[in-house]
């Protein structure tokens with residue numbers, strides 16, 4: 001990755017190359033970290049962060065679920081995010097705030113360590129991968145790894161520990177020649193991708209797994225639902241089974257990094273035409289219009305940098 005600008009660490013902007021942590025940082029050993037992923041887009045009114053308030057609130061909630069007291073208010077975190085982007089000089093970037101247990105005490109109990117906060121940003125046009133950004137769509141594999149049971153850990157938290165599971169699924173998918181994994185929840189229903197929520201289109205109806213299925217409350221997911229509703233449609237929240245993916249007209253994934261991505265095939269079964277379908281294309285365009293300030297109806301989603 002390209003190391004640009006400065007990284008905000010506990011209130012100080014430090015040069016990219018000097019943003020270091022101690023090797024006994026608790027989070028490195030016990031995954032005691034929660035984080036966010038946001039994007040800043042170039043808009044007609046200058047660079048703006050998309051849904052800043054919602055991302056900062058989700059970070060605060062993720063921290064609360066893990067008894068982490070971030071020593072900054074949501075307003076202070078939002079201001080620090082904007083300051084970091086400004087200092088980078090980038091007009092389009094991905095932003096990664098990370099709250100983590102630092103060092104001082106070694107052993108399982110996280111609460112004996114301070115909660116540190118870091119905010120980095122970088123140019124990341126492609127997001128997690130270039131695949132699926134065009135009309136071609138991504139090839140997905142239903143993972144042999146089940147998504148973590150929400151009875152085992154809070155899956156609504158965007159916690160580092162969730163990503164050990166997602167990374168196993170991702171690596172398996174890549175090694176088997178796919179672009180991304182789709183994970184089933186402990187009940188066998190479709191949960192989410194490694195770093196995306198999932199939507200299915202069939203006979204004109206758009207559906208997505210309910211939040212009760214142990215998935216991240218995706219902000220892109222919510223944006224897509226709100227866009228569909230603003231245009232007079234609706235998205236059903238209902239359980240999606242593996243076989244529903246095979247016979248769908250369209251499947252697409254949403255995420256801050258992925259934006260709106262078409263799924264071309266699942267387990268080598270072609271989805272619809274095998275290319276981005278009309279609903280996916282329309283929603284991708286509508287989402288990008290909202291995120292880049294070209295759709296005035298959603299201008300309150302943008303915070304100028």
Ligand code: PMP
Nearest residue numbers: 195196197216218219220255256
């Ligand atoms: N699920 C998982 C597991 C994710 O990592 C992400 C990316 N943050 C999403 C869903 C999508 O969430 P959002 O739209 O808020 O980026």
